[in-house]
Amino acid sequence: xxxxxxxxxxxxxxxxxxxxxxxxxxxxxSPDGKIKxxxxxxxxxxxxxxxxxxxxxxxxxxxxxxxxxNDSVANFEVLNTVRSSHDETWETVWGESREVRDNYNQLxxxxxQLGGDSLLVNLEVRVFDDxxxxxxxxxxxxxxxxxxxxxxxxxKLAQPAEAWAMTNHDVYYEDYYRKKNIADLDxxxxxxxxxxxxDKYLAIHEANLTDYPKMQIIGKDDVTMKARLVPWxxxxxxxxxxxxxxxxxxxxxxxxxxxxxxxxxMLNLNDPxxxxxxSFCKPMKxxxxxxxxxxxxxxxxxxxxxxxxxxxxxxxIDFAAENGIxxxxxxxxxxxxxxxxxxxxxxxxxxxxxxxxxxxxxxYAAEKGVTLIGHHETAAWTTNYENQLDTAYQYYADHGVxxxxxxxxxxxxxxxxxxxxxxxxRHYRKVIEAAARHQANIDxxxxxxxxxxxxxxxxxxxxxxVRGQEHNAWDADGGNPPEHTVLMPFTRGLAGPMDYTFGxxxxxxxxxxxxxxxxxxxxELALYVIIYSPMQMASDTPANYSAQPAAFQFIKDVPVDxxxxxxxxxxxxxxxxxxxxxxxxxxxxxxxxxxxxARELEVKLDFLDxxxxxxxxxxxxxxxxxxxxxxxxxxxxxxxxxxxxxxPLKLAAGGGTAIRFIKK
Ligand code: NOJ
Numbered sequence: 001x002x003x004x005x006x007x008x009x010x011x012x013x014x015x016x017x018x019x020x021x022x023x024x025x026x027x028x029x030s031p032d033g034k035i036k037x038x039x040x041x042x043x044x045x046x047x048x049x050x051x052x053x054x055x056x057x058x059x060x061x062x063x064x065x066x067x068x069x070n071d072s073v074a075n076f077e078v079l080n081t082v083r084s085s086h087d088e089t090w091e092t093v094w095g096e097s098r099e100v101r102d103n104y105n106q107l108x109x110x111x112x113q114l115g116g117d118s119l120l121v122n123l124e125v126r127v128f129d130d131x132x133x134x135x136x137x138x139x140x141x142x143x144x145x146x147x148x149x150x151x152x153x154x155x156k157l158a159q160p161a162e163a164w165a166m167t168n169h170d171v172y173y174e175d176y177y178r179k180k181n182i183a184d185l186d187x188x189x190x191x192x193x194x195x196x197x198x199d200k201y202l203a204i205h206e207a208n209l210t211d212y213p214k215m216q217i218i219g220k221d222d223v224t225m226k227a228r229l230v231p232w233x234x235x236x237x238x239x240x241x242x243x244x245x246x247x248x249x250x251x252x253x254x255x256x257x258x259x260x261x262x263x264x265x266m267l268n269l270n271d272p273x274x275x276x277x278x279s280f281c282k283p284m285k286x287x288x289x290x291x292x293x294x295x296x297x298x299x300x301x302x303x304x305x306x307x308x309x310x311x312x313x314x315x316x317i318d319f320a321a322e323n324g325i326x327x328x329x330x331x332x333x334x335x336x337x338x339x340x341x342x343x344x345x346x347x348x349x350x351x352x353x354x355x356x357x358x359x360x361x362x363x364y365a366a367e368k369g370v371t372l373i374g375h376h377e378t379a380a381w382t383t384n385y386e387n388q389l390d391t392a393y394q395y396y397a398d399h400g401v402x403x404x405x406x407x408x409x410x411x412x413x414x415x416x417x418x419x420x421x422x423x424x425x426r427h428y429r430k431v432i433e434a435a436a437r438h439q440a441n442i443d444x445x446x447x448x449x450x451x452x453x454x455x456x457x458x459x460x461x462x463x464x465x466v467r468g469q470e471h472n473a474w475d476a477d478g479g480n481p482p483e484h485t486v487l488m489p490f491t492r493g494l495a496g497p498m499d500y501t502f503g504x505x506x507x508x509x510x511x512x513x514x515x516x517x518x519x520x521x522x523x524e525l526a527l528y529v530i531i532y533s534p535m536q537m538a539s540d541t542p543a544n545y546s547a548q549p550a551a552f553q554f555i556k557d558v559p560v561d562x563x564x565x566x567x568x569x570x571x572x573x574x575x576x577x578x579x580x581x582x583x584x585x586x587x588x589x590x591x592x593x594x595x596x597x598a599r600e601l602e603v604k605l606d607f608l609d610x611x612x613x614x615x616x617x618x619x620x621x622x623x624x625x626x627x628x629x630x631x632x633x634x635x636x637x638x639x640x641x642x643x644x645x646x647x648p649l650k651l652a653a654g655g656g657t658a659i660r661f662i663k664k
Pocket of ligand 1: 290331377407409445446464470
């Protein structure tokens with residue numbers, strides 16, 4: 001990553017003893033002056049409020065903590081305030097935009113707790129043109145360890161509004177996002193996406209979740225959302241050693257749904273790249289011995305139907321090599337899949353099953369210019385995994401394997417702790433760091449919700465934490481409804497890359513009747529542009545792709561690393577149009593998708609170079625396509641277009657359009 005422009009200024013105010021509301025001393029504005037964040041330190045507590053262009057967005061909302069022993073860290077005297085500004089443009093290792101501008105004004109308020117142990121706490125506030133973040137910092141002080149029971153942090157909206165959110169019932173974040181009144185948010189995961197009156201869109205989340213539990217949200221009344229921290233089994237939220245900084249509590253503020261998607265504030269609130277040479281962190285597409293097993297053809301465990309056998313894996317490698325797909329994922333290759341899953345501490349990450357000849361397979365793959373993507377299913381038995389971490393990654397590195405999918409299928413880690421607790425967060429970080437030591441990239445399934453760590457650790461390429469394609473193979477409810485994928489960019493997608501694994505070309509499933517992929521084939525293609533991940537799976541089988549070569553061409557062509565991303569048109573949960581420029585060519589790509597309603601849209605091509613003409617290769621729903629009755633009907637056409645054109649799009653029910661624009 002490269003810093004391009006840096007402007008930094010710092011000013012410290014004279015000692016002040018209070019921060020009563022309304023004083024200019026306690027207000028920090030965005031660089032464009034539109035967003036204003038005001039602190040109000042009263043005898044009754046510390047509050048913040050936010051306005052955007054004079055519209056009140058956040059009403060006075062409480063800040064603070066409760067420590068062990070019911071010690072409330074909520075009333076403060078202000079010792080000092082420090083202001084600074086920052087303007088830097090940095091380059092992502094990979095991502096949705098090559099350049100990211102990090103431009104904010106910061107206010108740091110240094111405070112001392114009134115009562116209790118007179119703890120020192122700083123509140124750091126950064127206000128950007130697209131939102132704000134704040135975090136609590138406990139500087140080094142007499143008391144070096146704190147036991148946090150609860151955060152008092154609130155996001156109290158200035159007006160009632162509806163929010164898209166997922167309940168915390170599914171620890172893997174594999175549930176639906178529903179729109180509810182704030183009061184009905186009965187403990188939900190973030191991101192929480194608010195449709196605020198007056199055409200404002202807000203997204204509440206966090207950035208840089210390090211050694212701390214995940215924040216959830218509880219609706220208290222029709223405007224107030226309170227933070228909840230996912231506790232340890234002891235009931236404690238976090239064990240903290242000073243000096244310590246919490247994750248940033250963030251709100252993106254946009255005028256359109258697309259503004260949420262193209263905000264990079266979360267990345268800006270994470271640390272710069274911690275990997276000295278990140279050249280191994282390369283985006284890629286992959287196929288895998290995977291979907292067939294989810295459909296019930298082949299097993300992960302050893303036996304007559306074992307999927308990960310040398311001959312079968314070589315067939316996948318051949319197909320990948322023939323089609324320019326760099327990676328082949330193989331699951332079920334190592335000892336440990338049989339037995340008692342709830343207490344599965346017997347996965348061995350260096351012992352293949354007898355019919356999986358890892359040397360023969362990786363040599364064969366290397367000859368063909370393909371790489372094996374490894375798999376570590378841990379069954380969430382993290383102690384077993386941590387005991388093997390370095391040997392497991394070294395074993396893969398010795399075989400030239402530098403991309404590993406990890407998995408944590410079990411409701412609790414080690415039979416007792418939540419994935420999203422401080423225990424889980426610590427574990428995931430250990431894995432990222434161990435993988436980096438062995439130059440391995442991670443595709444983490446059953447993760448803690450992402451918070452932008454990929455800026456510091458670009459080897460954390462992608463994560464699940466989404467109700468992905470696999471639910472369309474076997475879920476008792478039949479599969480994800482058409483609206484699901486047009487909600488994802490504005491909810492889960494705001495937390496970072498998603499390993500959703502689309503690209504299915506077969507829509508019937510004889511093994512689990514009633515389940516199906518609820519899109520058209522053209523929409524499956526469009527999702528490669530709409531749903532971002534630097535590792536994108538083509539999840540169907542070689543046989544199904546070979547049966548549809550014209551459509552498969554788009555999957556072969558579509559990039560996984562982008563120069564620039566725009567969202568020209570969207571209604572959350574109804575439809576979305578996303579365009580992205582390839583980072584490695586002058587081509588642009590468009591993905592448009594709709595929910596269960598057929599739709600006609602018009603897209604201005606003003607994102608294209610005004611001095612050029614382009615060949616548009618258009619993969620569209622056929623006139624009679626429909627996700628339910630005729631999903632595979634699509635057309636591929638070509639036409640010449642330029643930036644002044646307006647392109648009509650016709651999306652079938654549950655359908656989509658994918659376009660490659662090739663500069664002439
Ligand atoms: C759940 C993961 O999401 C899926 O991709 C994987 O195949 C299974 N666990 C087995 O590890």
